[in-house]
Amino acid sequence: MQRPVKVPGSDRDVVKSLYVHVRYSITDTDPYRIAGMNASQFTRATPHVIIWLAVQTFVVVALGVLLGGESLRSVVMTASLAIIALRMAVTVLMLLPRPMPASEAFVVGLWLLIIYITFGLLSLRNPEPFGVWGWIGLALFIEGSFINTVSEFQRLRFKRKPENRGKLYTGGLFSFAMHINYTGDIELAIGAALIAGHWLAGLIPVAMAALFVFVHIPRLDAHLAQKYGQDFQRYRESTAKLIPWIY
Template sequence: MKSILIVIAVTVFALAFALFAGAGSVEVYGVNAFLDCAFVALAVNWLAFIPAAIAQSDKYYDSVGAITYLSVTGFAVYAAWSALGTLDARAIVLAAMVALWCIRLGTFLYIRIKAKGGSDSRFEKIKTRPTRFLVAWTLQALWVILTASAALIAITTTDPHPIGVWFWIGAAVWVAGITIEAVADAQKSKFKSDPENDGDFIDVGLWKWSRHPNYFGEITLWTGILIMAIPVLSGLSWLAVISPLFVTLLLTKISGINLQEKQAQERWGDDPAYREYRRNTPALFPKPPKS
């Protein structure tokens, strides 16, 4: 019963957020397009949950997350095109940015989970309990709705604005963010694939500057998207500022740094080299390493 109540609460929150934040969005089928996007996100994850629960498998969880981003972005583009008859440059670029990010990250996560045998330790205790497993899929839909909110609101706005300085500043921030995230992921994959590094912690490349540079990159790129959306935000659509704030909260306090730091402490906490690395390297915001 507790899990069902959580699913209901998360669903109500997601739809209420989309209803209010999308007040300035075009309408499709008599509903603001951002709210329609929220319905799409929930539907994709609930449908994916059914075979996953039957098979008691989390193998495609991250892949469905990427599909959800693509689905809601595609629907937002469709909604804007249907209502306005055209798409402005900001909407086109934002849609392409979200698609590029989720395809890159989704592919990376799929390859990583496949290399681990198709199982994620996060779901070991819940995938055999359908209602608790459903909570995870519903939360993934909420994750997409909140994270992509700035992009979706800007794409579906009824009042597009010409490209200006905010667009270019945000685009530069986004490019920096996705570059940092992609490079950090590639460096870690290369490090782990080397048998000589078996059992060691990574402290090379960007990982010399930050213990979690990939997370810093992700926070940065969503901040860039919010900056690009600023000119079209007004009234309740300013709720879109939750996008990078939510990503930061998620990656630092819920399912990112806190969990990985705990695992690292358990694994290397007695290693003097790791303790030195931890003392001299910030958890998130990069800092040049000491010579």
């Protein structure tokens, strides 16, 4: 009987990574736990993700240069776009429980470029003082960013515990709404539109809300219902979908 060949350390990592991809393609569990790995041991910085992050960074920096620092609106908008870009990088590299395929990176990247350019250029064309609505927009942007980021980290912390494997997360901010992370996204987009101070900027949060309500949420709910069964049904019956206590 032929003795098995010992796989060197580097090759073993490659084999384990391939196993993660194959196993994850046919299941819906955390790919890193399957192979006994954690997220820090598996790189998500694939070439298309690196390109996407580089383009995103370039666009935000370019818009920052165009906006300059001559007005409070320009400074606040530049900082807001930088925060959005940073949050997306953290989401892709740390929070997303799977590698991002090239097709998804393209679609998400294109949507983000539309957001950056729309908010940036409309803000640039607005000669009006920052004013009360600008400060309200900044407050909404900060709150929305907080809701989205904190809710994602709360869920990630829950999912990383071995005893919670296969369990539906309904705690933290997700106890107020089933898709509270989407709520945060919409709120920060409303805030950015108010910071831009142009009515056309309002089309971004409207489009975002429509995509969530009519596309993403129905698909995600169908997936969760199939995966968690009665647990999800009870969660759906007792918790708002998107806006706490309202919808």
